[in-house]
Amino acid sequence: MIRQTALDDLTTLLGQRATRSKSELDQHGRSETHFPLMPPEMVVYPETTAEVSAILRLCAAHGIPVVGYGAGTSLEGQAQSPHGGVCVDFRLMNRVLQINAADMDVVVQPGLTREALNEALRATGLFFPVDPGANASLGGMASTRASGTTAVRYGTMRDNVLGLEVVLADGRIIRTGTRARKTAAGYDLTALFVGAEGTLGLITEMTLRLHGQPEATAAAICGFADMTDAVAAVIDTIQLGLPMARIEFIDAASVAAVNAWSGTDIPLQPHLMVEFHGSDAGVREQVETFGEIVADHGGTGFDWATRPEDRRALWAMRHNAYYAIKASRPGAMAIVTDICVPISRLADAVKQTQADIDASGIAGPILGHVGDGNFHAILLYDQAEPAQEETAKALSHRMVTRALEMGGTATGEHGIGLGKLDYMQAEHGQAWDVMQTLKMALDPANIMNPGKMLRQDT
Amino acid sequence: MIRQTALDDLTTLLGQRATRSKSELDQHGRSETHFPLMPPEMVVYPETTAEVSAILRLCAAHGIPVVGYGAGTSLEGQAQSPHGGVCVDFRLMNRVLQINAADMDVVVQPGLTREALNEALRATGLFFPVDPGANASLGGMASTRASGTTAVRYGTMRDNVLGLEVVLADGRIIRTGTRARKTAAGYDLTALFVGAEGTLGLITEMTLRLHGQPEATAAAICGFADMTDAVAAVIDTIQLGLPMARIEFIDAASVAAVNAWSGTDIPLQPHLMVEFHGSDAGVREQVETFGEIVADHGGTGFDWATRPEDRRALWAMRHNAYYAIKASRPGAMAIVTDICVPISRLADAVKQTQADIDASGIAGPILGHVGDGNFHAILLYDQAEPAQEETAKALSHRMVTRALEMGGTATGEHGIGLGKLDYMQAEHGQAWDVMQTLKMALDPANIMNPGKMLRQDT
Numbered sequence: 001m002i003r004q005t006a007l008d009d010l011t012t013l014l015g016q017r018a019t020r021s022k023s024e025l026d027q028h029g030r031s032e033t034h035f036p037l038m039p040p041e042m043v044v045y046p047e048t049t050a051e052v053s054a055i056l057r058l059c060a061a062h063g064i065p066v067v068g069y070g071a072g073t074s075l076e077g078q079a080q081s082p083h084g085g086v087c088v089d090f091r092l093m094n095r096v097l098q099i100n101a102a103d104m105d106v107v108v109q110p111g112l113t114r115e116a117l118n119e120a121l122r123a124t125g126l127f128f129p130v131d132p133g134a135n136a137s138l139g140g141m142a143s144t145r146a147s148g149t150t151a152v153r154y155g156t157m158r159d160n161v162l163g164l165e166v167v168l169a170d171g172r173i174i175r176t177g178t179r180a181r182k183t184a185a186g187y188d189l190t191a192l193f194v195g196a197e198g199t200l201g202l203i204t205e206m207t208l209r210l211h212g213q214p215e216a217t218a219a220a221i222c223g224f225a226d227m228t229d230a231v232a233a234v235i236d237t238i239q240l241g242l243p244m245a246r247i248e249f250i251d252a253a254s255v256a257a258v259n260a261w262s263g264t265d266i267p268l269q270p271h272l273m274v275e276f277h278g279s280d281a282g283v284r285e286q287v288e289t290f291g292e293i294v295a296d297h298g299g300t301g302f303d304w305a306t307r308p309e310d311r312r313a314l315w316a317m318r319h320n321a322y323y324a325i326k327a328s329r330p331g332a333m334a335i336v337t338d339i340c341v342p343i344s345r346l347a348d349a350v351k352q353t354q355a356d357i358d359a360s361g362i363a364g365p366i367l368g369h370v371g372d373g374n375f376h377a378i379l380l381y382d383q384a385e386p387a388q389e390e391t392a393k394a395l396s397h398r399m400v401t402r403a404l405e406m407g408g409t410a411t412g413e414h415g416i417g418l419g420k421l422d423y424m425q426a427e428h429g430q431a432w433d434v435m436q437t438l439k440m441a442l443d444p445a446n447i448m449n450p451g452k453m454l455r456q457d458t
Numbered sequence: 459m460i461r462q463t464a465l466d467d468l469t470t471l472l473g474q475r476a477t478r479s480k481s482e483l484d485q486h487g488r489s490e491t492h493f494p495l496m497p498p499e500m501v502v503y504p505e506t507t508a509e510v511s512a513i514l515r516l517c518a519a520h521g522i523p524v525v526g527y528g529a530g531t532s533l534e535g536q537a538q539s540p541h542g543g544v545c546v547d548f549r550l551m552n553r554v555l556q557i558n559a560a561d562m563d564v565v566v567q568p569g570l571t572r573e574a575l576n577e578a579l580r581a582t583g584l585f586f587p588v589d590p591g592a593n594a595s596l597g598g599m600a601s602t603r604a605s606g607t608t609a610v611r612y613g614t615m616r617d618n619v620l621g622l623e624v625v626l627a628d629g630r631i632i633r634t635g636t637r638a639r640k641t642a643a644g645y646d647l648t649a650l651f652v653g654a655e656g657t658l659g660l661i662t663e664m665t666l667r668l669h670g671q672p673e674a675t676a677a678a679i680c681g682f683a684d685m686t687d688a689v690a691a692v693i694d695t696i697q698l699g700l701p702m703a704r705i706e707f708i709d710a711a712s713v714a715a716v717n718a719w720s721g722t723d724i725p726l727q728p729h730l731m732v733e734f735h736g737s738d739a740g741v742r743e744q745v746e747t748f749g750e751i752v753a754d755h756g757g758t759g760f761d762w763a764t765r766p767e768d769r770r771a772l773w774a775m776r777h778n779a780y781y782a783i784k785a786s787r788p789g790a791m792a793i794v795t796d797i798c799v800p801i802s803r804l805a806d807a808v809k810q811t812q813a814d815i816d817a818s819g820i821a822g823p824i825l826g827h828v829g830d831g832n833f834h835a836i837l838l839y840d841q842a843e844p845a846q847e848e849t850a851k852a853l854s855h856r857m858v859t860r861a862l863e864m865g866g867t868a869t870g871e872h873g874i875g876l877g878k879l880d881y882m883q884a885e886h887g888q889a890w891d892v893m894q895t896l897k898m899a900l901d902p903a904n905i906m907n908p909g910k911m912l913r914q915d916t
Contacts, residue, residue, distance in 0.1 A: 102693070102802035145642040156640050158649070159617065174889040180798040181830045182614050183867035184603040184653055185874055185885055186911060187893045191616070191649030195642055212699035235560070241670035282740050340638040344560035372639045409641035416643055427643055431632040434900070435645045441899035442892070453644055 006062040007042050010086065013054055017045040017092070028069055028087045031077050032134075034333045035418055038080040040067060040087035047092045049165060049173055049204040056202070057171035059086055065450050066169075068198040070137025071113055074144055075336050076417030078197050082451045088202060090139055096120045097205070104210045105162055105179060110139020110203045117208075126210040129154035132413065133319040139203045144415035145195030149318065152371030153245040153277065154211060156413065161194050165205035169443040179207060192438075197415055198449040200442050214277035217245070218287050219311045222294050222302040227251060227270045227354065231347040233297040234272065234370045238343060240293070242286055244371055246275040246315075251354070253365035254321055254378075261324030262317050267301060272370075273318055275311070318367075325365050325378045332363075332380040335392045335419075339403035340374035340412030349406060353377055353399055360391050374412030401426075416453040424453065464520040465500050468544065471512055475503040475550070486527055486545045489535050490592075492791045493876055496538040498525060498545035505550045507623060507631055507662040514660065514905075515629035517544055523908050524627075526656040528595025529571055532602055533794050534875030536655050540909045546660060548597055554578045555663070562668045563620055563637060568597020568661045575666075584668040587612035590871065591777045597661045602873035603653030607776065610829030611703040611735065612669060614871065619652050623663035627901040637665060650896075655873055656907040658900050672735035675703070676745050677769040680752050680760040685709060685728045685812065689805040691755040692730065692828045696801060698751070700744055702829055704733040704773075709812070711823035712779055712836075719782030720775050725759060730828075731776055733769070776825075783823050783836045790821075790838040793850045796878075797861035798832035798870030807864060811835055811857055818849050832870030859884075874911040882911070 011018045020042050029039030046052045059066045065085025072079055081087055090111030098107040101124050108117060115135045117128050130141060132148035140146075142164070147156035154160065163177025166189075176189035193200060224230040230249055237244060250258070252268045259266055272294075276286040287304060294302055305311050326334055341349045350366060357364035357377060368375025379395055381388035400410045400423050410416075410423040424432045432455075439446070439454050469476045478500050487497030504510045517524045523543025530537055539545055548569030556565040559582045566575060573593045575586050588599060590606035598604070600622070605614035612618065621635025624647075634647035651658060682688040688707055695702060708716070710726045717724055730752075734744040745762060752760055763769050784792055799807045808824060815822035815835060826833025837853055839846035858868045858881050868874075868881040882890045890913075897904070897912050 100800065100802065102697070103800040104696070105800075145646070147640055147642075151640060155617075156642075158640075158646065159613075168892070172888055172891075174892055175887065176889055178798075178867045178885070179800045179865035180832070180861075180867045180870065181801070182605055182609060182616075182798060182832065182870050184605075184614075184796075184869045184871050185867050185878065186653070186882060186890065187658075187896060188603070188616065188646075188649045188653055189889055189892060191646045192896075195644070195646055200645075212697070214699070238562070239560070239670070241672070278740075279743060281743050282736075285737060285739050338642075340636075340640060342558065342561040342563075342637045343639070344558065374638070374640065403638075407637035409636045409638045409643050411642045412638065412640050413642050420643065424644060427636070429633065430630055431634055431647055432644065433630075434626070434632055434647060437899050438645060438650075438896060441895050 003062060003064060006058055006064055009058055010042060010044055010055060014044055014046070014051065019043050028089065029080055031080055032073060033075050034335055035077040035080060038082045040081035041084045043087045043089055045089050045092045049167065052088065052167045052202055052204050053171045053173055055086065055088060056167050056169060059447055060170050060445060063445050063447060066447050067449050068139065068143065068202050070111060070140030071135060073134035073136045074140060074417060075414045076419035078144060078415055078417035078452060080418070082418065090137060093204065099124060101126060103179060105207055106210055107205065107207050108138055109205060110137060112138050114138060114141065121210065125213050127213050128208055129211050130157055130160055133322065138206060138208065142194050142203055142206060143197050145413070147413040149246045149248055149369060151369060152247055153243060157194055158191060160209045161190055161206055162209055163207040164190055164193055164203050166193050166201040167204055168201045169445070169448050177207065195415070197417060197453050199439060199453050200448060216280045216283040217275060217277055217311060218283050218304050218306050219275040219314050220302060220304045221266070221271050221273045221314060222299040223267050223269045223271050224297060224299050225269065227350055228347050229297040230270045230272050231350060231370065233293050233299060235343060236293045237290060238371065240289065242289055244274055245277040246273070247371040248273040248318055248367065249370040249375065250321060250367040251365055253363065254325060254367045257324040257328040257365060258317055258321055261320060261327055264317065273314060321367055322378060329363060329380045333383050335379040335396050336414065337377045337379065337396050337399045338411045338414040339399050339408060340372060341403050341406045341408035343373045345406040345408070346370060346373050349402060350375060352402060356395055356398055360395055362388055362391050364395060372412060373408065418452060421453065461520060461522060464516055464522055467516055468500060468502055468513060472502055472504070472509065477501050486547065487538055489538055490531060491533050492793055493535040493538060496540045498539035499542045501545045501547055503547050503550045507625065510546065510625045510660055510662050511629045511631055513544065513546060514625050514627060517905055518628050518903060521903050521905060524905050525907050526597065526601065526660050528569060528598030529593060531592035531594045532598060532875060533872045534877035536602060536873055536875035536910060538876070540876065548595060551662065557582060559584060561637060563665055564668055565663060565665050566596055567663060568595060570596050572596060572599065579668065583671050585671050586666055587669050588615055588618055591780065596664060596666065600652050600661055600664060601654065601656050605871040607704045607706055607827060609827060610705055611701060615652055616649060618667045619648055619664055620667055621665040622648055622651055622661050624651050624659040625662055626659045627903070627906050635665065653873070655875060655911050657897060657911050658906060674738045674741040675733060675735055675769060676741050676762050676764050677733040677772050678760060678762045679724070679729050679731045679772060680757045681725050681727045681729050682755060682757050683727065685808055686805050687755040688728045688730050689808060689828060691751050691757060693801060694751045695748060696829060698747065700747055701736070702732055703735040704731070705829040706731040706776055706825065707828040707833065708779060708825040709823055711821065712783060712825045715782040715786040715823060716775055716779055719778060719785055722775065731772060779825055780836060787821060787838045791841050793837040793854050794872065795835045795837065795854050795857045796869045796872040797857050797866055798830060799861050799864045799866035801831045803864040803866070804828060804831050807860060808833060810860060814853055814856055818853055820846055820849050822853060830870065831866065876910060879911065
């Protein structure tokens with residue numbers, strides 16, 4: 001009853017921007033991957049930080065769970081509502097508030113998507129580099145510590161968020177960081193909220209680092225006889241210190257799916273897709289050096305795309321690979337794994353994963369951001385076949401276990417959410433208890449995205 | 459009495475590696491800057507993480523303050539012991555534990571200095587770039603989130619610490635981060651402990667990111683008629699996206715002190731000192747572009763040092779600037795300010811600071827890491843003249859206030875310690891309360907470096 005009163009109060013506060021329509025609840029209870037429907041009890045669309053604060057004060061007073069929602073592209077169920085409650089959808093808080101071209105930073109609201117930001121920056125000569133593939137919201141990207149194809153050069157959200165405005169569980173509004181490029185003043189609260197998946201507060205404003213659009217860009221795709229040759233080329237490239245802007249691996253199975261989806265005819269073998277940014281002369285030099293490395297490892301079909309439209313086509317193909325792979329098995333469900341290992345273990349990790357998948361009988365194309373040691377297998381299974389689902393889960397489990405044994409992590413960029421919760425103890429040991437302590441200190445009633453990242457019994 | 463018993467127990471535990479000798483207490487109670495002597499009651503020299511844990515369990519049981527100590531080069535009194543207690547000196551924990559050349563990382567103990575690390579790395583083709591000038595310990599550098607001349611290219615300690623082993627206030631030992639290059643698994647505890655100045659725990663092991671030694675390096679110094687011309691050249695350089703490895707400003711007063719100290723005859727005007735890293739062709743191109751920018755702003759005396767010994771002399775001169783400036787007024791005390799502002803406000807910040815100093819009657823040479831918007835005035839005063847000390851403090855206060863008004867920070871790299879405590883409320887507002895909450899959660903008895911960074915009444 002108290003809960004009902006609180007939800008009525010939210011309706012009074014927000015009018016039509018608070019809804020309990022089944023279709024909207026269901027839409028916000030779904031995920032891009034394999035988790036079942038977990039709808040909230042209400043979806044709200046705040047327009048201001050003050051409204052977010054009012055929402056949280058109300059929910060705190062009544063112990064109602066609160067889940068932040070951006071573009072709904074997270075892969076580990078972060079935006080789903082396993083405990084019901086209120087889903088705070090930031091789509092109306094999607095403005096660019098300030099472009100500080102001279103300081104190469106921008107102040108935005110969390111509902112803005114990365115593509116909309118880069119559109120707004122087009123005339124400035126600057127861009128925001130973090131690129132997880134999906135057109136995610138920037139608030140969601142910060143909350144999951146997203147990265148993607150360009151992290152090898154420009155870093156992850158950890159490196160590109162300079163400051164935040166956050167509403168805490170009790171409705172207090174704080175600001176973290178400054179507009180200076182660095183600071184040594186106190187605890188790094190910005191880094192604490194980036195990657196916290198909304199379990200400590202809701203991000204309502206962000207100051208992001210921008211980068212200059214490179215004078216020259218060149219991209220290419222090239223094939224290798226074997227996955228180990230491709231990975232060896234990556235390792236040589238890193239060790240030579242070649243400043244790649246992107247270096248992506250896709251295996252033969254991924255290439256087949258991409259060909260079917262994009263109408264391309266790339267040879268069915270493992271490939272690297274790379275991009276270099278720099279001055280004209282710098283990029284020419286990098287291209288030449290990379291060409292030598294590729295040749296050393298028997299790479300073929302090497303061709304540089306310097307025209308913007310060709311590069312766009314290349315990266316659209318890469319970004320669509322997930323959808324292409326899903327489409328290759330109509331109706332199939334996908335578990336998208338996301339391990340990241342030290343570079344020295346990358347070839348072993350990929351090889352062993354591929355052997356496991358080959359032996360499993362299910363399809364699991366592999367692709368990834370190999371410059372960071374991060375790769376994904378997209379494990380496809382038929383929902384009507386429980387044995388296949390078990391196989392996919394067992395494969396995913398083996399991958400994570402292997403990554404941890406190799407000194408790596410259960411998730412390079414997708415985050416914990418519901419999907420990687422079971423690995424927090426193994427990856428962090430007593431450090432997970434410390435996370436629990438911090439969570440309890442800032443959200444004692446456990447209303448912020450409960451059931452994610454932390455122990456269930458908090 | 460309880461305290462005495464606890465200290466006796468430490469002596470039992472550590473033997474001669476626990477000392478109460480007055481000279482050692484005094485040595486650990488001093489600072490490089492203007493703070494009075496604040497000695498601990500005991501200095502301990504642990505050799506293992508297990509010993510650090512035992513020390514903390516003992517101190518926690520008896521509510522005894524614990525202060526970490528590296529090389530004693532911090533500038534804001536971080537390693538002093540205003541509440542007495544036990545000073546944990548890490549000089550015996552100074553080993554390189556693992557060099558992972560293929561992964562470009564290294565595992566070290568916190569007492570290792572940055573120069574010793576780079577010496578150990580010499581044959582690998584790799585180096586650790588963070589360079590605060592002083593030969594600080596790496597644990598101290600992490601704890602104060604240090605940076606220095608190379609941050610503009612390689613980042614600060616925030617960017618170069620991949621993982622930590624930390625002993626918490628209650629003696630628990632945790633590990634943060636992994637050896638993978640990125641992770642999205644849970645709260646970023648590494649970032650929480652980096653910059654925490656030992657108020658949340660003691661760092662006992664660190665995994666650090668390494669970088670490849672550049673194929674080519676070129677450094678230069680050039681003079682400008684006016685400070686504003688020099689800063690304008692910096693801003694142009696940043697906006698063109700020229701990847702400087704270092705770009706330092708020193709004013710005419712600093713040059714005079716450096717000339718006297720190093721026996722050089724650099725013209726008495728503002729200068730920039732720069733360094734570029736890259737391939738041979740890349741560095742040549744950068745040098746050429748930078749030369750054009752310098753010429754646009756009337757820069758003179760421009761000369762490139764490509765021989766290692768010339769570069770070393772150049773940077774030794776820069777690193778000795780602090781000592782040179784102190785030596786320019788024998789017996790004088792120094793307040794070393796450390797503000798950092800958005801680049802767009804840098805020229806104004808430096809100009810207004812210089813005008814304030816000129817009008818004050820005391821000496822305050824200015825120099826700094828202008829590529830980050832970070833600069834220092836070294837305010838010299840005669841301890842026997844209370845009015846001068848007041849003047850220096852008022853100048854420092856005006857600088858910080860101005861930095862905060864400009865959207866900057868009270869400290870770019872020296873940290874809070876005792877010296878910047880009074881600005882935490884102004885810089886962070888309610889976010890300071892959040893820091894307090896985190897501190898209380900992890901160190902409820904407030905034994906970890908009490909009196910620093912957080913409210914006195916914790």
